[in-house]
Structures are given as structure tokens and as C-alpha cells.
Amino acid sequence: MSPTLLPSTTPELLGCLLQSTLCLGACWLLYRCALQQERFFHYNRRFLQFTPWLALLLPRLVSVGLEHWPAEPVSGETGAVLSAGLLPGPTVQAVGSALYSLPQWLPLLYLGGVLLMLALLAVRLLRLWLRTRHLPREPRNGYVLVRTGGQLPTSSFGRWILWDETVLLTPAEAQAVLAHEIAHVQQGHTAEKLRLELVRALLWPVPFVHLFPRALAQVQEFMADSAALRLASPVTASPTAYASLLARLALRPYQPDLPLTQSFTQSLTLTRIRMLTQSSSARRWKQWLLLPLGTALLASVAACEKAGELPPPPPPTVADATMPAPPPPPAVYTYVQQMPEYAGGQLQLLQDIGRLVKYPQAAKDAKLEGRVFVKFIVTPEGIIQAAQITKGIETSVKRSATGAATVKTQAVTPEARAMNEAALAAVQNLPGKWTPGRQDGKPVAVEYTIPITFSLK
Structure with missing residues (x-):
């Protein structure tokens, strides 16, 4: 049977979710234990973006591969079949004739969860648009500056940079903060977050997938901080001066944050300061740990598929x-x-x-x-x-x-x-x-x- 992205039967759904949980759990364990503290931000960024999609698609790709696996007829001396494929069976209730069984409602429950997650994402996007639609905009080279007048904190979304001009900053400090937000725009961080939210909706029963958005936001902040340090003036170009600016802005009175935006003052401040002041070199050999992990996961998923296709007699x-x-x-x-x-x-x-x-x-x-x-x-x-x-x-x-x-x-x-x-x-x-x-x-x-x-x- 030809595989689809969304499973339509209970055995397919449970098998795919189990394999996705195995893949994503192993990848998250690798990230937390070996990659999170390292400074190869571009590698971590790609790792966090693509491993959830791998966990979603790997069971389906393995199914396609096994469909082309050579098969031989199995028969006994008298032509009697030795083993057979086991189909999911119905349950006949003694009372009632139109009862829903597990294979009917479980895929519907999964699909309802996907639609709910996508609806919540749409609500967050609508909320952002409603809160910013009347704010004045100033098109600039590569981005649009949206002045918030103190109503919203400095942050970015897509090509928008929401700028709180009521914050008291020196020209050098304002340049560093603006460079940070421009880095978010130029590196396409909003699109990455939206793609991750999409796969999060498709894998919502897998608990590990809900840990990836925050981890990706953290890596994006590290990358924007590095870009801001390269473009900042000599006054704020040192990691110590930039960290002091970050800490001072984070201690301002609370301002409501916006969903799906990269906020300079609300995003993992202490972790960013620690990464800015860290002097140890990146251990590049850890990047190669994904190869043996990927091989082991591929073998495990293939074994699960073969076991599911060839049940005992x-x-x-x-x-x-x-x-x-x-x-x-x-x-x-x-x-x-x-x-x-x-x-x-x-x-x-x-x-x-x-x-x-x-x-x-x-x-x-x-x-x-x-x-x-x-x-x-x-x-x-x-x-x-x-x-x-x-x-x-x-x-x-x-x-x-x-x-x-x-x-x-x-x-x-x-x-x-x-x-x-x-x-x-x-x-x-x-x-x-x-x-x-x-x-x-x-x-x-x-x-x-x-x-x-x-x-x-």
C-alpha cells in the first residue's frame, strides 16, 4: 500500500509515532549531551531544524524502500501457506451495530490535534498582525522599521523590526541592538520558526518535538549576538560591553512579549551572556556523532518495519x-x-x-x-x-x-x-x-x- 505523510489507520499511526519518538528522542539526547554547549551555531541551527522533519519522514521513506525489497513466495510441500500477513481485525459487540472501534477514531483524534495546533499558530499570527497593523512603518534597505512608541518591545518578525524608541540608548548601543535584529531578518529566522511549528503540529503526540522550538530560538539569538558583535561600534564591540547592555535592557520593567518574534530583551538573557563570555574553542568532532546515530536509527526503523510486515504465523x-x-x-x-x-x-x-x-x-x-x-x-x-x-x-x-x-x-x-x-x-x-x-x-x-x-x- 502506498505510504502517505499522514497515516490513515491505527496500526500505521501507532507505528509511525513510535518510530518518530525513537528518532526524535535520540536526536534530542545527542543535542543536549554533546551539541548544546558548543559554539558551532550554524550546525546546531540546521540540526534543530531538520531532525524533526527526519523523524516525521523516516518511517515513511523506510516503508517505500521496503516495498521494493525482494520477496519470495512461501509455500509448503502440499501448497499450504506457512505464514500470512495479519490484518487489523474488527470487534463485534453484542449490543449495538454501529459502534466506533479503535481503528476508526484514533486517526481522527490525531488529525484533530494537528488541526488544533495549526489553528493556534494561525491565532498567534493574527494576534501579531492586529497589534502591529496601525503602527507607523519606515521601509529601509532589507527590512521595515516599525516604531512601537513603547507599546511593544524591540523584536523582529519576518522583514519587520519592531523598534521601541522610548528606550534610552546611546547611538552606539542603538546600533548594536539594531544590528542584532537585522541579523534575525537577514538570516531568515522567522521562516525557520514557522517551519518548525508546522512539523511540531504534525508530530504533536511526540513529547520531544515540543522541546525544539525553544532550543532553536536560543541558537538564533546566539547567531544574532555574534553578528551584532561583528557590526557594532568599538564602544560595544567587546563581549563584556555587549553583555552589560543585554543585562541592563533585560532588567527594565516587564513588557508584554509577542508570539513568534525574536525579542532582544526577553530571550534567554543569562544563557546568551554565558555564551558571549565563553572562551573555549568549539569541539568540531562532536558534529560527526550524527553519522553513527543516524545509521543506528535507520537500522532500528527498518527492523521495526520488517517486524510489522512479517508477523509470526x-x-x-x-x-x-x-x-x-x-x-x-x-x-x-x-x-x-x-x-x-x-x-x-x-x-x-x-x-x-x-x-x-x-x-x-x-x-x-x-x-x-x-x-x-x-x-x-x-x-x-x-x-x-x-x-x-x-x-x-x-x-x-x-x-x-x-x-x-x-x-x-x-x-x-x-x-x-x-x-x-x-x-x-x-x-x-x-x-x-x-x-x-x-x-x-x-x-x-x-x-x-x-x-x-x-x-x-
Whole structure:
């Protein structure tokens, strides 16, 4: 099945989020332990920007690669399939017929969280526009100076530099502060923050992604401070003088900050002063730590994908004398480059099975629950064949013989048989068509196993 950026089923969603958490957690640990205290700001800036996107896209890229992994047909001496792909199965409730199951609402919950995060970002952008739309603007070379008259602190957003002219600064100090904000504009820091907010919305269930925006803002301030020191006048060109200016402005009475802006007076002041006065040289060898980490993550994600695509074989077949033996199936594939697809996708498949399976009344009265594993083959023509039960529902039955103690044995009672037959009939009578699987461009037979759960409410 062709992968998409946003998973549409619960197994895909949980698998992608688990792998993204693994990738992003390892990257964040590397940054905190090895990179955060170093002065190679451009490297850290790229690291913080792109690792969340890597964590988002890596599981999908690995899935694409595994789709082209060579697969071989697996068959036994008599043509019986040794293993099969395991589909997510529906749960049939004894009460009600239109209940939502986990595969239906969990992706919707994830999508709702994405939309909520994007809506909050839009609100922050709207708030910024409303608070600045009436302020006077002065176009300059490469930026627009917006005079705030003391209503807003000195900060920058996009090409705007919000300038608080009520702050008492000497010409040299004003030049240093302006150079700092110009550096934010020229280096495109606002666009970087917005891109990071976008991937943060897409990965909102992953806790580590919410640590990256603040870390990126910190690195951007370091870079702007370095640029300001290069362009400042001799009065404020030394790190000590610039740090004193930064501390003095940070101690001014509180001013409300704006979202998504780079503020000179409100952004990680003590950390910036420590970085300005740090004299140790950068340890460049730490930049190469990403290579072994990336290799390990790629191998881990690939292993997770392969494990998810090749589940262990289902339990052994339960013999039932009342059910006719299915015809021997042909040799089939268990994993191919393009897996078969049910019309409407897996959600539609689960919905159709849920509508077709009827909880037998006798099983309800006996308060019998359980799970039925139904195996079937999707032929090269897209037709279901050789549907059979590999493990059905059994119940404990007390039996005794003359002179012997009463013992419990497992048996297929009429109620359990009715549940097994209902599950098998639902698979055999699926109304949707299948797009056959393909290997090397040719349609082939592929085997699936689907568990159908009967549960009393």
C-alpha cells in the first residue's frame, strides 16, 4: 500500500509515532549531551531544524524502500501457506451495530490535534498582525522599521523590526541592538520558526518535538549576538560591553512579549551572556556523532518495519468435522512490493466485516466471547479464495466417565461453532473488490489473516 505523510489507520499511526519518538528522542539526547554547549551555531541551527522533519519522514521513506525489497513466495510441500500477513481485525459487540472501534477514531483524534495546533499558530499570527497593523512603518534597505512608541518591545518578525524608541540608548548601543535584529531578518529566522511549528503540529503526540522550538530560538539569538558583535561600534564591540547592555535592557520593567518574534530583551538573557563570555574553542568532532546515530536509527526503523510486515504465523488450525475442507490453495506470497488493497482501504474493510458479522443469539445467551482467526487468499484476479478458520472459538466442557473424576476439556460447542461460521461467512461475502498484489509488476496471490473479536458489552 502506498505510504502517505499522514497515516490513515491505527496500526500505521501507532507505528509511525513510535518510530518518530525513537528518532526524535535520540536526536534530542545527542543535542543536549554533546551539541548544546558548543559554539558551532550554524550546525546546531540546521540540526534543530531538520531532525524533526527526519523523524516525521523516516518511517515513511523506510516503508517505500521496503516495498521494493525482494520477496519470495512461501509455500509448503502440499501448497499450504506457512505464514500470512495479519490484518487489523474488527470487534463485534453484542449490543449495538454501529459502534466506533479503535481503528476508526484514533486517526481522527490525531488529525484533530494537528488541526488544533495549526489553528493556534494561525491565532498567534493574527494576534501579531492586529497589534502591529496601525503602527507607523519606515521601509529601509532589507527590512521595515516599525516604531512601537513603547507599546511593544524591540523584536523582529519576518522583514519587520519592531523598534521601541522610548528606550534610552546611546547611538552606539542603538546600533548594536539594531544590528542584532537585522541579523534575525537577514538570516531568515522567522521562516525557520514557522517551519518548525508546522512539523511540531504534525508530530504533536511526540513529547520531544515540543522541546525544539525553544532550543532553536536560543541558537538564533546566539547567531544574532555574534553578528551584532561583528557590526557594532568599538564602544560595544567587546563581549563584556555587549553583555552589560543585554543585562541592563533585560532588567527594565516587564513588557508584554509577542508570539513568534525574536525579542532582544526577553530571550534567554543569562544563557546568551554565558555564551558571549565563553572562551573555549568549539569541539568540531562532536558534529560527526550524527553519522553513527543516524545509521543506528535507520537500522532500528527498518527492523521495526520488517517486524510489522512479517508477523509470526497464526495458531494451528482447529479441526471442525462439520465444516467442509477448503480446496488446497496455490503457492502464494505473504509480502510483495505492492500489497493487495480493499476498495476503500482498511477502514472500509473493517466496516464491511462489522456490518456482515452478526453476534449469534445463542452465544449471547451463553455469554460466550472470543476471537476467530480467518485466513484467505487474494488471487491475482482480486478474488477471495480458500477462506478458512485457522483458530476458532472453543469453550471449556466438563466431562466424566464411570469411575473417573470430572475433568474440563476444550470443545467446539454449537454456540462457538455459530460464532466461527459467522466470522467465516462475513469474510467470504465481502462486497468490496480487491486490487490484487503485484510483485515485479505482475499480479500475484497474497495471503492475509484477519482476527474477528466477539465481545459482550
